[in-house]
Amino acid sequence: MNAERPSRKTLFVWKLLSWAVWVQAVVTSSLGGLVFGRPGAAGEEGVDLSQVEAVLIVRLDEIGDMTMFSPFLRALRQRLPDARITLVVKPAVRNLMAHCPYVDDVLTFDQSGGRIQRFLTLPFRAWRFAARELRPQHFDLAILPRWEADYYYAAFVAFWSGAHRRAGYAERVTPYKAVVNCGFDRLLTDVLDDPAVRHDVEHNLEMLRYLGVEPDGDDQEVWTDEEDRAFAEETLRAAGAGPDETLIGIGPSGGHSALKQWPVDRFAQVGRQLQETHRARILVFGGPGEAALGDDLAGALGATALNLVGRTTLRQMAALMSRCCVYVGNDSGPTHIAAAAGVPVVAIFGSSCRHRFRPGGRSVLVWRELDCGPCRRTGHVENRCHTCIYDAPRCLLDIPVEEVVRAVSLQLIDPVRRLVLTADETPQMNRKGADLD
Numbered sequence: 001m002n003a004e005r006p007s008r009k010t011l012f013v014w015k016l017l018s019w020a021v022w023v024q025a026v027v028t029s030s031l032g033g034l035v036f037g038r039p040g041a042a043g044e045e046g047v048d049l050s051q052v053e054a055v056l057i058v059r060l061d062e063i064g065d066m067t068m069f070s071p072f073l074r075a076l077r078q079r080l081p082d083a084r085i086t087l088v089v090k091p092a093v094r095n096l097m098a099h100c101p102y103v104d105d106v107l108t109f110d111q112s113g114g115r116i117q118r119f120l121t122l123p124f125r126a127w128r129f130a131a132r133e134l135r136p137q138h139f140d141l142a143i144l145p146r147w148e149a150d151y152y153y154a155a156f157v158a159f160w161s162g163a164h165r166r167a168g169y170a171e172r173v174t175p176y177k178a179v180v181n182c183g184f185d186r187l188l189t190d191v192l193d194d195p196a197v198r199h200d201v202e203h204n205l206e207m208l209r210y211l212g213v214e215p216d217g218d219d220q221e222v223w224t225d226e227e228d229r230a231f232a233e234e235t236l237r238a239a240g241a242g243p244d245e246t247l248i249g250i251g252p253s254g255g256h257s258a259l260k261q262w263p264v265d266r267f268a269q270v271g272r273q274l275q276e277t278h279r280a281r282i283l284v285f286g287g288p289g290e291a292a293l294g295d296d297l298a299g300a301l302g303a304t305a306l307n308l309v310g311r312t313t314l315r316q317m318a319a320l321m322s323r324c325c326v327y328v329g330n331d332s333g334p335t336h337i338a339a340a341a342g343v344p345v346v347a348i349f350g351s352s353c354r355h356r357f358r359p360g361g362r363s364v365l366v367w368r369e370l371d372c373g374p375c376r377r378t379g380h381v382e383n384r385c386h387t388c389i390y391d392a393p394r395c396l397l398d399i400p401v402e403e404v405v406r407a408v409s410l411q412l413i414d415p416v417r418r419l420v421l422t423a424d425e426t427p428q429m430n431r432k433g434a435d436l437d
Helices: 008-036 063-067 070-079 091-097 115-137 154-160 175-180 200-210 226-238 264-278 291-301 314-321 333-340 401-413
Strands: 054-058 084-089 105-108 141-144 165-169 190-192 247-251 281-284 326-330 345-349 363-367 419-421 427-429
Touching: 008 115, 008 154, 008 175, 054 070, 054 115, 054 154, 063 091, 063 333, 070 084, 070 200, 084 091, 084 115, 091 105, 091 314, 115 154, 141 154, 154 165, 165 200, 190 200, 226 314, 247 264, 247 333, 264 281, 264 291, 264 401, 281 291, 314 333, 326 333, 326 401, 333 345, 345 401, 363 401
Parallel strands: 054 084, 054 141, 084 105, 141 165, 165 190, 247 281, 247 326, 326 345, 345 363, 363 419
Antiparallel strands: 419 427
16 A cells, blocks of 8 residues: 655655754754864774774664664674763663663763754753763764654754764665655764665664774663562562463553554453463563553452552563463554563554564564554665554454463464464564565
């Protein structure tokens, strides 16, 4: 199915937005030259990593993105064992990254605000943050690994850091990015123009290859400490969960999109069947602002269910997930955390691209692919649907409870295999890498 041709009004708004963002980038690069001399110069030879002593990584992304980012950090540290590596993230994910052994420091950049507010204030906030936290560190190299659009002006943070070399994906790798990031390339010295659509992990690793780093693999990690693990043990003990009890995690939230959320009543049906057939205790996971979902699901599952929604940090969540035999959830941050924690996962995909965002590790995907979805409609370029042409998302509603229960049973029997449950419910090996069809 071909995408609809944008209306004249939409095209006008896009052109206006593109021009406004381009002006921001031009003004910023010009001011940079006036204030401290434009750091670095586009067109220089490739980065000589043997001369790099201080690296800045700016990754202002969500929970799942940061979990899939762990192979990048591991490979970079292996290539630069003595370098000082600083990571800048959103405040909401700092807890998740705080104990990463591959970076020396984790800083947060406040990118909050609505679209108009971000457009008006983030360039100045990026300059202020960089002047206070980054420029005194004299970075040799700044890396922007995000392939998609830079919504939070990470390129401005990297530019104002004063790093001599600044590497990132080109603004034209997707049509949408070419609009919302028009002119951002002038803030970089090393631009990777690679429009090929890959899994998000592979996009990260491709940036490393561009810089001369050969990754050691794509296994994902999540890092907890003794306090996190002690919290998990005490939480389970207080709930009366025995050491040999079958614990199954369920995450009912679709993150920031209702179009990624399988109905809560169906999760409840899955949970009840698992309680009956496997005598499982259900742990319900979720973040702040999702308490209603947790209450609805835990209430439907009865007194033995443990409602943890909004009651843990991200690392505590990971520690509790690591005690589960299986985790079931939508395409959301907790699902990626569970997979990185080594838990067999059943991931339900609807309006988002499973090829680009499937979780790693021992994962089974359950999905329905419709012509209106991003995989067929845009060839995987768009990461998910933002609106639905139906009254309710058929890609999710067409997935029956029995299929998800079957996937969980497969994981309990043989979690070593990585499987995909396709639309005809035929198990297939879940190939890794850029297998975009």
